[in-house]
Amino acid sequence: MxxxxxxxxxxxxxxxxxxxxxxxxxxxxxxxxxxxxxxxxxSNPGVVIVPRWADTVALVPSFRYPIGDLSWEFPRGGWEPDESVEQAAARELKEETGLTATATRRLGVLYADTGLIESPIEVVEAQVENPASGERSPEAMESVAEPAWFGSAELCAAFADQRVRCAITIAAAALARPR
Known part of the structure; x- marks a missing residue:
């Protein structure tokens, strides 16, 4: 029925x-x-970026006003009408981490809260330049510290002990798992 x-x-x-x-x-x-x-x-569709370097992914420590706390998350934001989702992903990655995407791949679409938010969020995986090379300067309002790099086991542990509590990040990580 x-x-x-x-x-x-x-x-x-x-x-x-x-x-x-x-x-x-x-x-x-x-x-x-x-x-x-x-x-x-x-106002604009969303994008969340899964930054990859070798066998690791990067999470950004961001202060989130609504919860009044630090949140470990994948970078994310909105994409402008004149750019593709891949361009938006590369731009948001650069703004929030200072990292440069060398290749991107769309992984799927998710909804942050299906009971309240109608807008979809594209999940994009971004291969990045060696994070140890070069100087980066993320925008001041985007993150409170450098990204941290997590291997698969470390990321699972961060989910299990609730260091990562952002539903968008957890859902994006599920889409980014090796297939």
Missing amino acids: QPRPIRRQEAVEVYRNAYGSLYDDAVVSPGGKPGRYLRWKW
Whole structure:
């Protein structure tokens, strides 16, 4: 039996800024009862980058205001209308880590919170130049320290002991596993 979807009667925008819009939509439930549904739509589609060097991946320590804490994450951001997802991935990687992508590969699409956020996030793997070579200068607001490099076992341990708690990073890591 296929469940009947919730139907939007009216999109009601209650807040907007440069990053996106918050809606408090008028909806009708599968049983016909009217209700409200809150949703967020980002201004630009998202991209999360899995930086790879040899057999390791890089995580960036970022302070996240909503949780009031440091979060170990893959770099991420939005892509501009005039750039491809691969270009956006390379740009965001450079902005957040100072690393340069030498090759990129799209891995798939995920949704950060299917109960609230309507915008998809592209997952892109980026091979990077040797992280030990050259001087990098990430943007000041993007990360609080240099990226840390994790092998497969180290990354699994970081998930298990909850050093990595970002759902986007955990989902992207699942897509990036060797196939």
